[in-house]
Amino acid sequence: MDFEFSVIVESIPALLAGAKLTWIITVLGISGGMVFGILAGLGRIAGTESLGEKPHGIFMPISSLIRYISSGYVETVRGTPIIVQAMFLYFAFPMLVKAVTDIERFRIEALTAAVITIILNAGAYIAEIVRGSVVSVNKGLLEAGMSLGISRFQLIVHVIGPIAFRRMIPPLGNQFIISLKDTSLFIVIGVGELTRQGQEIMASNFRALEIWLAVAVMYLIMTTVLAMSLRHLERRMKIF
Amino acid sequence: MSSIIELKKVCKSFGNTEVLHNVDLSIQEGEVVVIIGPSGSGKSTLLRCINCLEMITSGELIVDDIRIPAEQGRIRQIRLEVGMVFQQFNLFPHMTALENVAFGPRKARKMSKAEATDIARNLLDKVGLAEFENKLPGQLSGGQQQRVAIARALAVSPKVLLFDEPTSALDPEMIGEVLDVMKSIAKDSGMTMVVVTHEMGFAAQVGNRLIFMDDGRIVEEGKPGEVMKNPHSERLKDFLGHVKHH
Ligand SMILES: Nc1ncnc2c1ncn2[C@@H]1O[C@H](COP(=O)(O)OP(=O)(O)OP(=O)(O)O)[C@@H](O)[C@H]1O
Ligand SMILES: [Mg+2]
Numbered sequence: 001m002d003f004e005f006s007v008i009v010e011s012i013p014a015l016l017a018g019a020k021l022t023w024i025i026t027v028l029g030i031s032g033g034m035v036f037g038i039l040a041g042l043g044r045i046a047g048t049e050s051l052g053e054k055p056h057g058i059f060m061p062i063s064s065l066i067r068y069i070s071s072g073y074v075e076t077v078r079g080t081p082i083i084v085q086a087m088f089l090y091f092a093f094p095m096l097v098k099a100v101t102d103i104e105r106f107r108i109e110a111l112t113a114a115v116i117t118i119i120l121n122a123g124a125y126i127a128e129i130v131r132g133s134v135v136s137v138n139k140g141l142l143e144a145g146m147s148l149g150i151s152r153f154q155l156i157v158h159v160i161g162p163i164a165f166r167r168m169i170p171p172l173g174n175q176f177i178i179s180l181k182d183t184s185l186f187i188v189i190g191v192g193e194l195t196r197q198g199q200e201i202m203a204s205n206f207r208a209l210e211i212w213l214a215v216a217v218m219y220l221i222m223t224t225v226l227a228m229s230l231r232h233l234e235r236r237m238k239i240f
Numbered sequence: 241m242s243s244i245i246e247l248k249k250v251c252k253s254f255g256n257t258e259v260l261h262n263v264d265l266s267i268q269e270g271e272v273v274v275i276i277g278p279s280g281s282g283k284s285t286l287l288r289c290i291n292c293l294e295m296i297t298s299g300e301l302i303v304d305d306i307r308i309p310a311e312q313g314r315i316r317q318i319r320l321e322v323g324m325v326f327q328q329f330n331l332f333p334h335m336t337a338l339e340n341v342a343f344g345p346r347k348a349r350k351m352s353k354a355e356a357t358d359i360a361r362n363l364l365d366k367v368g369l370a371e372f373e374n375k376l377p378g379q380l381s382g383g384q385q386q387r388v389a390i391a392r393a394l395a396v397s398p399k400v401l402l403f404d405e406p407t408s409a410l411d412p413e414m415i416g417e418v419l420d421v422m423k424s425i426a427k428d429s430g431m432t433m434v435v436v437t438h439e440m441g442f443a444a445q446v447g448n449r450l451i452f453m454d455d456g457r458i459v460e461e462g463k464p465g466e467v468m469k470n471p472h473s474e475r476l477k478d479f480l481g482h483v484k485h486h
Contacts, residue, residue, distance in 0.1 A: 144330035144389075147291050148344035148396050149320035158347070162334050 007210040011201045018197030019218045025111070025193060026180040026222075029118025033179065036119060037126025041134070043070030044127060050135045051160070052142055052152035070127065077124035083185045085121060089113045090189040114186040114193075122179045129171045133164040166237050173230035177223045184219075194218055244269045244400060244432055245290055250299035252285055252456075259285050261456045262299070269399070272426050272433045274443040274464060277453035278479060283436040286453070287402045290434070291324050304399060320348055323393035327405040329385040331377035337364060337388045338373035344396040356395075363391035367421050383414030387421055394425070401425070403435040415439070422446070438483050440468065452476045 047055045047063025055063050077085070090113040097106045108116075137160050145155040184195035198215040202208055245267040252260040259282045267273055275283050288294040290303060292315045301308040304321045331340050341360035345351045351359070364370050367387040377385050386406055393401055403422065407415040419442050425431050426446045437443065443450050443464045450464040454475050460467055471477045 138330070140326060140328055140330040141332060143293055144324070144326060144332075144392075145343075147293065147319055147322075147324035148392070149316045149348035150344065151316065151347070154347045158343070159332055159334075166334070 004207065004210060007205065007207045008214045011198075011211060011214060014197050014201055015194065015214055015218060018192060018194035019222065021111075021191065022180070022183050022193040022195075022219075023222060025114050025118060025183045025186070025191070026176075026226075028115045029183070030122050030176050030179050032115070032119035033122030033126050033175075036123025038130055040070040040073055040123060040127035041130025043067065044074065044131050045134060046070070049139065050137075051156060052146065074124045074127050077121055078128075082117065082121050082182055083188060086113060086117045086186060086189055089117055110186070110189045110191045113189055114183065114191045117186075118179050118182065121182065122175060125175050125178075126172065129168050129175065130164070132171075133167040134160060136167060137163050166234075169230055169234045169237070173227055173234075176226050176230070180223055180226060181219065242269060243267055244304055245434070246300070246302040247290075248300040250289065250301055251297045252282075252289055252294060253297045258297070259456050260289070260296075263456075263458060265451070265458065267400075267432065267434065269432055270430045271448050272435065272446050273449045273451060274447035275434065275436045275451045275453060276438060276440075276443070276479070276483070277459075281453045282456040283453055284404050287324065287404050287434065287436060290400075291322050291402055292318055293324075316348075320396055321398050322400045322402060323396065323398035324402045324404065325386070325389050325393050325406050327408050329377070329382070329389045329409070331385055331389055331392070333377050336374050336376055337369060337380065340377070340388055341391045341395050344392060348396050359395055360391070363394055364388070366394075366424075367391045368417070381414060382410045383417045386410065386414075386418045390418070390421055390425070398431075400432040400434065403433065403437065405436050405438075407437065407439060440480075440483055444468065452479065454479075 042051070043066045045051055046066040047059065054060075090108060090110060094106045094108060097103055141159055141163070142152075142155055145159055146152070183191075183193050186193055187196040187199060190196070194215055198211050202211045205211075243266040245265070247263050247265040250260055250263045250265075251258055263286065265286075275286070277283050285294060289296050289301065292303075292308060295309060303318050306314050306318050308315070308318070310318070331337075332343065335343060338357065338360050341363055342353075342356040345356035345359050346353065349356075361370070361373065364373050367390055369384060369387055369391070372380060372384060372388075377388070380388065386409075390401075390406075406422070407418050410418065419439060422433070422435070422442070423446050426433055435442070435447070447464040449461060450467045451458055452460040452467065452471075452473075452475075459473055460471065460476050467476075468480060471480055
């Protein structure tokens with residue numbers, strides 16, 4: 001077996017470009033995923049006692065509707081493979097748009113499709129993390145706050161939110177790492193992320209060992225950075 | 241004398257089980273009412289209804305001149321006037337003792353941070369915890385936590401304080417310090433208090449009225465000393481026999 005270290009050195013610029021793209025997709029994806037996740041996670045428990053009192057009057061059907069929409073989103077995403085979601089967004093969705101509207105030249109950039117896929121996908125899993133953490137907060141705290149005459153909104157912001165957030169950090173770290181690795185699937189829609197860069201170099205020089213080793217190490221570095229920053233955040237918040 | 245809490249034929253059901261049956265009760269301003277009764281008799285449910293943590297199923301409930309059910313804004317108004325102390329303390333675990341106490345004045349009474357902190361310091365001092373203001377609940381003993389919880393309830397200056405078995409979760413040696421704080425509130429401030437407890441000594445010493453509940457009904461009531469000395473119903477005799485042996 002011959003191992004040519006120079007092969008790795010030569011491929012580094014291209015791999016770094018890929019890693020940069022992977023990182024960009026991940027950061028945009030999980031940032032958007034956090035927004036979707038928080039909305040859908042709270043949406044799934046809208047109007048339940050986990051967020052205070054049961055609603056009355058017209059808020060009852062509204063909160064039911066919010067729950068159904070959020071659950072529909074989460075279950076759809078969790079029930080389909082991410083690669084199918086990416087393909088759908090990139091290939092099928094523009095056709096769908098063409099079929100139902102008059103817009104002829106509708107297209108989604110591969111990179112955009114990748115980011116949206118991660119946003120939607122991570123968002124669904126983060127929603128479950130958010131829901132689980134919020135539901136796990138002792139209901140007595142909410143009652144204590146309400147019995148002081150404090151509004152539900154204030155209690156969600158100042159009591160439930162911080163406590164739930166602290167509990168979310170470990171599972172969020174997990175999800176962030178999964179999302180980062182999921183970006184390698186975008187090789188199928190032609191995004192020049194790290195895995196695809198590796199694949200292309202490999203196809204031209206057939207140095208599988210060196211290239212995939214280098215690719216793996218780069219992923220490992222990125223996931224380690226993610227894990228360490230969350231660990232840091234967790235330690236800073238571990239005061240109770 | 242005007243009554244600050246008035247219940248007329250109040251019923252409360254959870255699903256198909258009725259846990260309060262036609263409860264009539266009128267509590268005057270400044271009164272200290274002690275409620276006793278076996279487990280499951282509806283004592284907590286009664287307090288929770290008064291504080292609108294549960295909605296009554298039928299009957300009339302008037303708290304501080306506000307008729308319940310009422311819209312959300314008025315319910316918050318009631319809760320500002322009616323504080324509650326829980327068996328499990330329920331302190332906010334991520335806030336220091338001082339922040340716990342200052343939180344209510346700040347968010348419910350919309351005070352400035354300085355004003356709220358001032359009030360909180362005074363109250364912590366009053367419950368004997370001045371030097372613990374920067375401790376988190378997890379760093380305090382059960383008795384200390386409950387005293388912080390009492391200070392927190394007092395901080396929004398309510399007219400009524402409800403206590404739901406405030407000493408039941410405490411080790412025996414800490415019960416006294418909490419009861420002492422409650423006694424001083426009753427004596428000094430003339431606060432209206434409704435206390436669910438099995439501490440008969442407290443009932444006799446501080447209570448103006450003792451209520452015995454069983455199976456969702458008020459079975460007996462009267463001056464604590466008299467009720468304890470001459471229980472009429474078999475159930476109360478039985479119950480007092482059990483409590484004394486603890
Ligand atoms: N949220 C609820 N849902 C259904 N049933 C409930 C609920 N809360 C209380 N109950 C029932 O109502 C009855 C009265 O309960 P409650 O907690 O008021 O009794 P209690 O007198 O406070 O008892 P304890 O001394 O054990 O605290 C019990 O049978 C209880 O099971
Ligand atoms: Mg109870």
